[in-house]
Amino acid sequence: MNRKTLVLPALAASLLAPLLVSCGDSDETGAIVVGTTDQFVATEEAPAPLDPAFAYDTGAWNILRQxxxxxxxxxxxxxxxxxxxxxxxxxxxxxxxxxxxxxxxxxxxxxxxxxxxxxxxxxxxxxxxxxxxxxxxxxxxxxxxxxxxxxxxxxxxxxxxxxxxxxxxxxxxxGILSKSRYSADKLREGFDVDGSGPYAMKVERDGDKIAKVVFTKNPKYKGDITLRNDRVELRSFADAESMGEALRDRTIDMMTRSMSHEQIKELTERPQEGIELTEVPGLEIRYLAFNTDAPAVKDAAVRQAVAAVVDRGALVNDVYGPTAKPLYSLVPSSVTGHSTAFFDAYGEPSAAKAAGILRKAGIDETVELTLHYTNDHYGSGTKKEFEALRDQLNASGLFDVTLQGTEWSKFRPAQKRGEYAVYGLGWFPDFPDPDNYVAPFLDADNFLNTPYVNKAVRDKLIPQSRRSADRTAASPVFGQIQKIVAKDVPVLPLWQGKQYVAARDDLAGVEWALNTSSDLLLWELGRGTA
Structure with a gap:
């Protein structure tokens, strides 16, 4: 299938203009400086974003792992x-x-x-x-x-x-914590973290947000990790464009989550002197999720009709190009246990098929839905992605869809409270096993806080899948789970993505600095070619 050509906005192109080469370090202290668009915010509803008992997003884990x-x-x-x-x-x-x-x-x-x-x-x-x-x-x-x-x-x-x-x-x-620093029954509010890992850390704030985290080598550390630097700074940027500007100005050495599609396209097609773009294996997925107790989507037929209409191929081509590919099950194609359960159940996108599903359920009126998404957590393409989803659903004549974008610090608490009937999320695996694409959405006390319960999945199939030390042997069980998900549609997988890192060419270890779970391994970075 041919991909549409994306026109690079002038601003994005300017961010990746040839570097102004200088001899100095990115920071006067000589630290290696890494940029991210992850936002770290302490709010009334989430006052302890870096407490290991609460933190459950890639950005927070990228601080805790150090x-x-x-x-x-x-x-x-x-x-x-x-x-x-x-x-x-x-x-x-x-x-x-x-x-x-x-x-x-x-x-x-x-x-x-x-x-x-x-x-x-x-x-x-x-x-x-x-x-x-x-x-x-x-x-x-x-x-x-x-x-x-x-x-x-x-x-x-x-x-x-x-x-x-x-x-x-x-x-x-x-993570191993000290009893003298953490309460046994209460979260630790704020941004302080104490541990025995490879780095100690100090936070610089901008109001209720983290502007920068300074990691310095922990002289007390004993473990399996070898540090290739003494100091790394992680700087938070409002968007990919300002992060790219910082790379151009040599105020940062590397940028990663989340580079824009335009930046990746530009560096792929027109490499820039002094910058190297590295693709690293990635296991990120994106999906729609449904609050199955919400009146608008409580009937499974509505969720099935959405599944029958969504055109993943067009979505990927129009928004993400070669940086993503369609996904037809919760388990991505590069992980053992993957299937094409949603394609098997619904085939090619079809408004006629969706209309038949709704008619059979006695739903004759246009279904009104609001698609909720976070506008500051997954990168600049999210808004365009949801606009494309809205247009696909509305073009079927079966849905009347509106959009609502919300910043992550408000989006996530509202989602957990069940305020959204339909919402979009991404998933970066805690570990590269099919279990971690199933249990966080379907097991008890799950990440979504979903009201959806399938007792066969929760009480029989998930426990059965965990008995096999040979994970390949568990594939048939994951196949059964994915068929159930395609039938009930508590979640609707959309696409799986690739990962990229852009860095100055005097930075070594870049290819190891981001693993398949999108974990930053800052200790792998060093100066020069060593």
Missing amino acids: TVQTLLHVPRGGGEPVPEAAESCGFSDRASESYRCTLREGLSFADGTPVTAEDVKFSVERVLAIKSDNGTAALLANIDTVETNGERDIVFHLKTPDATFPYKLSTPVA
Whole structure:
């Protein structure tokens, strides 16, 4: 299928003009400076955006991963988790219900306080006790009890077998915290983070937002990570255009989440002197979600009709071009267990098919819907994407759709409260396993806080999928789950994306600095070619 040619706006083109080359560093301190469009805001509804018991978005995790240590981590290039704060970890039974870790000797927090097995127990039990409505606790909800033996040994006893548990221990939700710095039953408000990770951090604020986070090498750190720098700054920009301007002016060394499609297109077709564009493997997906209790979409026929009308190919071509591709299931095509469940169920986009679905359900009037999206969280293409979705649905003659864009700090709390009938979200996996494209949307205490419950999925299929240490063997179970999702349509997958990083050509380690889960690994960055 031919893609439409996108005309590059003059502003975007100007951002990527040839660099003014200078000999100085981006920052007078010599720090490596990374730009992001992620916004970090403390609000009345979300006063603790960087508390591991609450934080459940890629931006917040990209701060926590630098500062809060986990027992395991996913190594450079991907693969199964390996010990990080732990010296060793593994299942101690064949049923994958008991998981034992031994801490490294001599671990301490950045302030010099020793890290013990009791700190690990405290940190995990704290997440489960607070049980934030942000969905974080769901990752650890299968833990029954945590047992310690001396200063260094921890055993996690699980309620049911879970071969994915090592991945969950590698996420910031399982970050090791100090009992002297964090309350056992209350979130820590503000932007302070204390841990035993590779960096200590200091935040510079702009009102209720973070303007910059300064990461400095933690001299107390002991773990599996090798740091290739002593200082990194993460600067937050209002949009991709101003971030690109900073790269052009050499005030930052690298930009990543979220570059605009126009910037990627320009750097791909007309490379710029002094800037290198790197594509790295990515597993991001975008989707529509439905509040299945909302009157407008409570009837599954309405959701099925939307699924029958949406033209993913046109959406991708018109908005994202070669940086994305259509997605027909929750599990992306590069992950084991992927299927084309929605294409199998609905085929090519068809207004006639959608009309038949509605008529069969006794729905004869035009369906009025408001599509809600966040206008400052996923990049500049989101508004155009939702305009395209609106136009597709309205062109069918079956829907009367309006749009509502809202900033993330207000969008997410309203979505969790169930105020939106239909809304758009993106998902960057916590770990690269099909379980993490299913459980966060369908299991108990899920990320969406959805009223949708399918007992076969929740009580039988998800637990069954976790019993297989060989994840390929679980593919048939994920196939069943995806068929159910395509039938009930609590969520509607739209596309999966690619990841890009643009950086100055004197920066090394760029190809390793962003993994498939969109985690920034700032320790991989260094000066020169080493």
